[in-house]
Amino acid sequence: METQQQQIQYSEQAVDAMLQACGSGNIPLVQSYLNESRQHSNPPLAAALQDQKTGISPLMAAAEAGHLDLCGLLLTEGAPWNAVDRQGKCAGNHATDRQHWEVVNLLVDAGTKAELILGAAIRFNMQNGVADPALAASSESRPVGHEPCTKPDYLTQKVRYNAANTALLDEDDDAVMMEWERPLMDAHASIITGNSQKGKIVLNVGFGMGIIDTALQKLEPAMHYIMEAHPDVYKKMLNDGWDKKSNVRICFGRWQDELPKLMNQGVMFDGIFYDTYGEHFTDLEDFHEGVARTLNKPNGVYSFFNGLAPDNLFFHGVACQCVKLQLANMGLDSEFAACEILVKDSEWDGVRRKYWHGRDTYYLPIVTWNNGHLVKEHFGNVQHAIANNEKRDIGAVHNGDDDSKKMKTGI
16 A cells, blocks of 8 residues: 555646656656655656556556657666556557557567566466466456456356357356357468368367368368367267268367377377467467477468457557467467458347457467478478468558558557
């Protein structure tokens, strides 16, 4: 709690003065406020102030005005990169709206570093029996849209397909998968088969409604592996005859158990797709270890359903950058193709919580082996099999018209 002295220091007038100084880029004045604040706390709380009415922070004010050096100072002094205002916008959103790309890149770097450190700490704590704080917090204290998507008890829940067969719902009426995803799944299927080539060996993790698996079957794969862990979904697969398809092998169980079995059998894949439900972000990271061991070289392609940080475009970009760096450490290059998608509000009728928040662009991951990595493994100068000639790095997609100004990942 703030002391009475701190409350006096951070009156409405004091907050306004700090925000005005940040908006005008007056570094000496901002520094004086920070120094004064440091007498009561270190790092200085003045760097993290937010206007009570608007939620605007010093970093947001500086970012919106494009003051690069000042943003760097505020970050160094402890300003949170991910604080949001009353409109749900962070500093990165404000900088993006004004097309201050250098500021955006600075904030992407800051966010990525912070998230990687936080993620490592959460993983370490979980390995030592300490729960992720995001999961430990009571769901009663936050809006439905801000509840964590991780559901450790999902596999023990009953799931149901709605009457129109347009959604698969869990016991909370949260959607596991929905029909509106079909165009995206068609695109993913094309990507992981090297631009819809037939005769591939493919793996899909997470059957759900079978949308991508139906698309893959149309491409006549030589062998089609499907991993599904939920017993109700598995029963639906059997009722629909998926076990009777000559080129399909169903692996019923968690991928954490089933994928090692295939590894031991020496199975390798030309294309891999990952779309599970209710898992923790560390599960995706662990799955990538398996991808690096089972994706064929040099032309294998991996993709996943990109629902990372779906409620904020800037946070989404930072999350994509974190994944990109992790995969790069395994010798894999990641690109993100911009796909137009329209999801009507009526699609969510009967669904408790949205997992897609009104954006009209979906950034489809295309993950292939890095040429340099292949050279090191004595494959020679191998060119990537580019699955889509128009694929674009997520960093090149922004709201401006000048493509010469590219963000690293802050879309």
